Amino acid sequence: MSDSLLIIEDNEQNMYLMHFLLEKKGFSVIEADNGREGIEKALRFKPGAILLDIQLPEMDGYAVARELKEHPELSGVPIIAVTSYAMVGDRERILAAGATGYIEKPINPDTFVEEIIRYLSTHNRSNQEGYA
Amino acid sequence: MSHELRTPLNSIIGFTGILLQELAGPLNEEQRKQLGMVQNSSRHLLALINDVLDISKIEAGQLTLSPSSFELRHSIEKMIQLVSPLAEKKRIKMRMTVSEEVTDITSDQRRIEQVILNLLNNAVKFTEEGHVEISCRTEDDHYILLVSDTGIGIRPEDIPKLFQPFHQLDSGLARKQEGTGLGLSICKKLIEMMGGTIGVESQLGRGSVFTVRVPRQSGEVS
Numbered sequence: 001m002s003d004s005l006l007i008i009e010d011n012e013q014n015m016y017l018m019h020f021l022l023e024k025k026g027f028s029v030i031e032a033d034n035g036r037e038g039i040e041k042a043l044r045f046k047p048g049a050i051l052l053d054i055q056l057p058e059m060d061g062y063a064v065a066r067e068l069k070e071h072p073e074l075s076g077v078p079i080i081a082v083t084s085y086a087m088v089g090d091r092e093r094i095l096a097a098g099a100t101g102y103i104e105k106p107i108n109p110d111t112f113v114e115e116i117i118r119y120l121s122t123h124n125r126s127n128q129e130g131y132a
Numbered sequence: 133m134s135h136e137l138r139t140p141l142n143s144i145i146g147f148t149g150i151l152l153q154e155l156a157g158p159l160n161e162e163q164r165k166q167l168g169m170v171q172n173s174s175r176h177l178l179a180l181i182n183d184v185l186d187i188s189k190i191e192a193g194q195l196t197l198s199p200s201s202f203e204l205r206h207s208i209e210k211m212i213q214l215v216s217p218l219a220e221k222k223r224i225k226m227r228m229t230v231s232e233e234v235t236d237i238t239s240d241q242r243r244i245e246q247v248i249l250n251l252l253n254n255a256v257k258f259t260e261e262g263h264v265e266i267s268c269r270t271e272d273d274h275y276i277l278l279v280s281d282t283g284i285g286i287r288p289e290d291i292p293k294l295f296q297p298f299h300q301l302d303s304g305l306a307r308k309q310e311g312t313g314l315g316l317s318i319c320k321k322l323i324e325m326m327g328g329t330i331g332v333e334s335q336l337g338r339g340s341v342f343t344v345r346v347p348r349q350s351g352e353v354s
Contacts, residue, residue, distance in 0.1 A: 106142035109149030
């Protein structure tokens with residue numbers, strides 16, 4: 001498990017925003033602007049977590065989440081969906097596709113990194129409990 | 133459509149927040165003040181967009197509820213936390229009375245919370261001194277939620293207009309309150325979709341009491 005975070009996001013400004021915030025708080029960030037590249041980089045870098053936009057061109061976030069889950073070597077890597085979908089049904093759909101958490105856009109710069117850290121610590125804790 | 137509207141705003145709100153946190157470098161007082169105005173306006177615009185999207189979805193019959201089972205008390209507590217900063221700033225006391233038989237509800241959590249937040253926000257916004265109270269109890273197979281305040285109140289002739297879209301009443305306050313004028317009409321439609329009712333009693337200059345009656349079980353959990 002590494003300290004790096006992979007962001008899969010096609011909107012340049014959103015990418016810059018998340019990248020900037022996370023880097024300021026000490027994370028190293030890997031960028032991918034489409035789903036295919038995201039999966040490739042996930043496999044290559046084994047990031048500590050993946051932030052996944054849902055509305056991506058060609059391969060959408062649901063498909064990316066499902067495919068990521070098919071790789072056993074990524075099974076411990078939490079996927080946090082970041083999306084402006086405001087519907088509860090979409091939240092359930094992305095969780096069903098394999099995401100562990102969900103952050104809604106517009107992201108709140110005051111709490112965004114904290115939320116990520118909270119997801120990561122709950123995720124790690126529940127993983128450890130699983131092994132106990 | 134919602135994605136197209138919200139994405140650029142995401143960026144405006146986000147970068148304004150970064151600048152205000154001084155993550156990109158120190159600000160002088162004037163810059164801080166002006167960026168604060170950008171932040172307020174962009175949040176207001178986001179609220180407007182969300183409300184306009186909601187009302188158009190409701191009117192087009194495209195809004196569907198997603199019921200799940202959740203703790204109503206927990207939702208009430210969460211929404212109180214959201215309005216607390218404004219209440220504290222105005223030195224208004226927040227009170228909560230939730231009777232013990234209030235447990236879980238099967239309903240659309242996001243929408244129930246939206247209604248509670250809207251009523252609490254209004255109550256705090258239109259109260260200059262005193263308190264805002266939210267209470268909840270059961271009545272047969274319904275929950276009764278009351279949000280009361282010691283605020284400016286509503287004129288009797290204005291009450292019928294209150295739940296109509298785009299009717300922020302002339303409050304008599306010096307400044308028109310920031311809002312979309314859509315909140316209560318959305319609340320009414322949402323509560324009615326859940327099979328409930330919403331109403332208000334008010335005395336001008338004394339305060340208002342909004343009453344929401346919702347079924348403990350509305351819709352099947354998918």
